[in-house]
Amino acid sequence: MNAADTAWVMASSALVLLMTPGLAMFYGGMTRAKNVLSTMMHSFFLMGLASVVWLFWGFSLSFAQGNWFVGSLEHFALTGVGADLWPETKIPGSTYMIFQCMFAIITPALISGAFAERMKFSSFIVFTLLWLTFVYAPICHWIWGGGFLQKMGALDFAGGAVVHINSGVAALACAFMVGKRKGYGTLPMTPHNLTLTLLGAGLLWFGWFGFNAGSALAANESASNAFVVTHMATSTAAISWVLAEWIIRGKPTTLGVASGAVAGLVAITPAAGFVGPVSSVIVGGVAGVLCYLAVLAKSRLGYDDALDVVGIHGVGGSWGAIATGLFAAKAIGGADGLFFGNPAQLGIQIVSVLATIGYSFMVSLVILSVVKAIMGLRVTEEEEVAGVDTSVHGEAAYNL
Amino acid sequence: MNAADTAWVMASSALVLLMTPGLAMFYGGMTRAKNVLSTMMHSFFLMGLASVVWLFWGFSLSFAQGNWFVGSLEHFALTGVGADLWPETKIPGSTYMIFQCMFAIITPALISGAFAERMKFSSFIVFTLLWLTFVYAPICHWIWGGGFLQKMGALDFAGGAVVHINSGVAALACAFMVGKRKGYGTLPMTPHNLTLTLLGAGLLWFGWFGFNAGSALAANESASNAFVVTHMATSTAAISWVLAEWIIRGKPTTLGVASGAVAGLVAITPAAGFVGPVSSVIVGGVAGVLCYLAVLAKSRLGYDDALDVVGIHGVGGSWGAIATGLFAAKAIGGADGLFFGNPAQLGIQIVSVLATIGYSFMVSLVILSVVKAIMGLRVTEEEEVAGVDTSVHGEAAYNL
Amino acid sequence: MNAADTAWVMASSALVLLMTPGLAMFYGGMTRAKNVLSTMMHSFFLMGLASVVWLFWGFSLSFAQGNWFVGSLEHFALTGVGADLWPETKIPGSTYMIFQCMFAIITPALISGAFAERMKFSSFIVFTLLWLTFVYAPICHWIWGGGFLQKMGALDFAGGAVVHINSGVAALACAFMVGKRKGYGTLPMTPHNLTLTLLGAGLLWFGWFGFNAGSALAANESASNAFVVTHMATSTAAISWVLAEWIIRGKPTTLGVASGAVAGLVAITPAAGFVGPVSSVIVGGVAGVLCYLAVLAKSRLGYDDALDVVGIHGVGGSWGAIATGLFAAKAIGGADGLFFGNPAQLGIQIVSVLATIGYSFMVSLVILSVVKAIMGLRVTEEEEVAGVDTSVHGEAAYNL
Amino acid sequence: MKKIEAIIKPFKLDDVKSAVTSLGVQGMTVTEVKGFGRQKGHKEIYRGAEYLVDFLPKIKIEMVVSSEIARQVVEKVASAARTGAIGDGKVFVTAVESAVRIRTGETDGDAL
Amino acid sequence: MKKIEAIIKPFKLDDVKSAVTSLGVQGMTVTEVKGFGRQKGHKEIYRGAEYLVDFLPKIKIEMVVSSEIARQVVEKVASAARTGAIGDGKVFVTAVESAVRIRTGETDGDAL
Amino acid sequence: MKKIEAIIKPFKLDDVKSAVTSLGVQGMTVTEVKGFGRQKGHKEIYRGAEYLVDFLPKIKIEMVVSSEIARQVVEKVASAARTGAIGDGKVFVTAVESAVRIRTGETDGDAL
């Protein structure tokens, strides 16, 4: 065991855990005051629920030896995952498992932005249980657990496809199936507390160093490169989103700087171990503008993805996966992309994007249809008007 | 010196430091708006006060060689605590000292939840000074500094007795001696800002990885196990508290998920180095339900422990200490508990719980009586009605 | 490469990055509700802007081999800064670069407290771009990049001069050039949300362990000492500020404990690698009182440094640099100060303070004059009365 | 002149505003209030302790208008704010003796 | 009909509500206000700068009731809100010309 | 007695308070309100979606005073609150039938 690597991956695991409360703040600030708790509850409850799923079968289905599609139940309840080194790393299996656990928490938490302010809490629980099992675990296995995309040579350093495309596409399915918020498009639905959203963005940026640089699974040069390009892509995306909106709408906004930063973090995620700093500036710069335009386009397309999971994670993640196929450089991460003379890699990346989109969308739709048929997906109209916080959770966020 | 271990314990120290601001948020959000600053002040002022006590005599009384009961003044003002390795570790003495310092900050900060919204600030300072000296330092010495409980073989990985039972029991003494808040039981005393409480819970969960996994004092397999079981017990407790209240009161709440998480963190603290992941799920699952019931019972018992320190830290810590005697497994931490064929360990754990409860309660009562006699414990009724923030601290939290 | 050192400096970089959102909270809570977003925007936008400057020319001008005054463009766009070890360290160049990047973000963010609630956003951007290039990079080079102050033997462990005196003095120039807020001295300008300020102070304290202990660039005894003295000076300053105001104004405040902590963090920054724990208590104790008095004096001096950058960073940083010349001890950091028999060091420290003050003040004034002439520095009076948030950024922080 | 005071459900504010603007009402003042009435409140639960919140969020609109149009305004407000569900609120009319526009010093009818 | 407007100390709200409910008052509207009067305020201190806050938090209750019971209501409110300490507040009575229940269109007495 | 109700710009509160205190007014009640009128609002932008906010923050001051000084108070308030810019606000006067000081039970003139 390498103590330094273990220390780094443990620290990274803590950082990634913190991203979920960070996300809760980021999302919570954007909802109306009457729904902030229910929105944060999605993230906080998942910190519990997804971990227990992970412990019992999620990790095993994702990472135990299996077939091209999914793992097995060999590591059910973490059997055989402990002090021994995880293959091809110098860290204990338990460290590897817990690092990955944090990814399984935040991915469904990201989706929850799509159905904020109206989802039924019990249906959310059932949906998530099924989704982690039938969508997250297989896709995770495809790319990181020895599945077919990994065998094909798809590059996804820290979860562009597994986490972001996956959650963005599932969010689209949710937005369709759950339907629009009452009054969407006519009532103002302005963020109720942007300081909370900014705080969340700050915690996400901080935690994401664990997400990306921790994915090197060692405290080495690769981790250091991932750290640098994560920061630089994020910085550039924060600026480029603000510049784009300043030009298009006339005002540079704080929600824009926060959203741009998240867009940059998303886009660099698959590329972090493969591209250098100057490339990362391009990846981030494009991500900021692209995701801003995607969010603007939403109102035209007419679905109500309340907190823009599709526009930021779906679009940003897809761009990142493709950008990895463009900017990857052997000197950095052992593989070349199109601009370094290897067009094949771009093809592989596109396959991984399409496979993820197709599978995640279809299976999410199926799960949602089943849940809808059995127990419904939304709170009642009366509960929605009164606010989900008091009607479902029996609490009011503020008594100032 | 082992650089990786030192890096890990320094990172853990920073994490544990952050728990005290996290606690300030967690507590502050639960008070009424007119008392939030005074509540947060307890935690923030202790970050200063307890550290200075620690530097001069607290660390020495806890960890310098002494007798069965208490250390000595050998390390007064940190004499002899510097670059040299701390015995039985590969980290500098200064690193060991500062890690432990963070525990001496948060323990009295935890107590402050019992007397929130009415304690006199000057009396709080005097109480804390005496309490750190006459309660914290001895109990810390008993268990970690070479005192009689350590010699008996009591297991307390990261502070179930030293930190949680100790603070929970002292909190009970405070609730008795300080008395109920004016209007308790008749006026509504609802949390004024649950987003603050959730943020605090998130920071506590994050910081607690330092608390528990840092207590291995090395970046090794034991730390990794502690990390994993901390996370899993917390996850389970967060869920089990919510399920319990959902069944009993009909609503799953965000204050419930936050409280459950803290209950799980507390309960796994003594056990973190000794039990495996499946056991941790049981430890956490029981903790969530048990602490919820303890909090419900409070209203029957009729003392006003404003922020439920007794119900969560007292009860959760005691359960954790006993659970360590049940679930400890030699394969994990070198000692077996009842369920692994060693009933003696359970006996030792019970002794450590009873000793901590008895000593902490009695001496806390004595200290409080002395402070009450000399300077009183409460603000005036007028100050209490107006709110402690403006009347004692001359500030209002919000001018929105 | 030493993996443990690399892990520690990466973790420290993440911690220092978090300080800027922390600062945004700390500052944002102190403004009026109508200007909180614009104030936080300064910090968040700089997380983007300063990083891009750093990547392209900032790092190179600061740290590439150059002359006594400034570096060169040798490392333009990070050419030659990657996996290879950075000279005299055991960490990759990329790790060293990103750690330093975080300092280049927070320094101009600190300045922004002086012109909060009235600065024009576009002028802020131009000012910052010029300031990083013509003020930050040279001074950084003088002290850490091989420039004349480093050659003279000036001691600045983690940025007393580079970060704090520098930003404090530039803040004074800004306060003069931008002018007072409308209504300053007659209208009440009370903090709108002190819980946000306390949260910010907590994050700053946490992140500062990376700032100071990370500046050892290794997970060694020096880092551990820096960690300890950082914590102890901060603790003492938090207490001493509160005691000073309690005596002078009759109330111990939470804004006082937060401000005192920051004053202590600032003062110990240059000294962290050179002084021992008992000295650190003196450094912090003096800092708390001195900065409190400096803030009180402001109202007499008649400039409107809105969030007290001069009083805390300018005064605290200067005291810290001088204190380093007093309390430095060879046994700790290889150099003695006046109290350990080496009066020459004090002289060198004073030279470094004066050089930083003189250069930073003059060049900041020149930059501000140029920006003022070309595009003006302030929002219009109407925008200021309405609040910068809605008028410049088109957003309202709170819709509760 | 009459002062028309309407207590309505918060999400009806925009409808009421448009309705009265069409009658030529050029100004109004809006306050967030809590209402107690026939509409029942909800329970809030904190760590198992239940609180009955019987004050519900409402919006109070105040408009001073000339006596001639007062009746019409009342009708428009009432119909715009109606959902038919309990808790829709009330409209009250009181007499106003005089009015001043601060900016210009104009009084009464001209001040509105 | 009369409108009874009471400015009271915040923690007396529940007492006043129970007192008037017992007289058959079925609705009221409550606003958080700041009061300035004989009761003195407090100083706030931020980094050493002192601000005198002479506006204190109060609650304003508005109830429209039939003229017959108005006097009784005023008395009940005043006695329920009394602590005897300075700052207890005031009760004002004004005439209301008409009232409408938005939900049903009922008017005047029936609307209350 | 008269109730004087003034809607003013928030930053004029202190000026108005001093102005009327000099006339012997000893109490007033202040509410944060939102005003809609000739003064136009601002646009807010969230992730590119624009919202027109036409309700602006204002302060409502209510003072009950004896009929004799009512006219003077109105003038003082209007001149203290005037900036000359659009949105300065209004002053309305209504009749008050009776007043009670809760603390003592004093009524009418003595209650103010």
Ligand SMILES: Nc1ncnc2c1ncn2[C@@H]1O[C@H](COP(=O)(O)OP(=O)(O)O)[C@@H](O)[C@H]1O
């Ligand atoms: N007598 C009253 N005086 C003042 N406000 C009232 C009165 N009765 C009701 N209200 C206000 O009107 C709101 C709606 O009244 P409620 O009785 O719940 O339903 P409805 O308007 O359908 O009869 C209440 O929440 C309260 O704010």
Ligand SMILES: Nc1ncnc2c1ncn2[C@@H]1O[C@H](COP(=O)(O)OP(=O)(O)O)[C@@H](O)[C@H]1O
């Ligand atoms: N003339 C007035 N007009 C309107 N409100 C008043 C008036 N006088 C007092 N108030 C309100 O009543 C509250 C209590 O008044 P105060 O003079 O402090 O004490 P008391 O009611 O005991 O005489 C004030 O805070 C204010 O809100």
Ligand SMILES: Nc1ncnc2c1ncn2[C@@H]1O[C@H](COP(=O)(O)OP(=O)(O)O)[C@@H](O)[C@H]1O
């Ligand atoms: N008819 C009215 N009834 C009640 N309040 C009004 C009325 N007209 C204006 N107001 C209030 O006065 C404020 C200022 O009015 P506005 O028309 O913007 O400017 P001005 O006072 O300069 O004419 C509004 O924001 C609103 O609060």
